Amino acid sequence: MNFEIKCALGILLPLTAMIFIYNGLHSLPNIISTISLLIIGTIFSGSAVADIILKRTR
Secondary structure (H helix, E strand, C coil), X not given: XXXXXXXXXXXXXXXXXXXXXXXXXXXXXXXHHHHHHHHHHHHHHHHHHHHHHHHHHC
């Protein structure tokens, strides 16, 4: 996957989760969606950081 796409997803997914949190976590699907968006966003941003580190060490 492209580095730019990883960065974009790493930023946009947690922002989407913040919108869910701001609107209120009134139901279980909202809570599950928020947690999954945060986890997936963390994975993508971590992958982008790993790409940066690997490019600098090569």
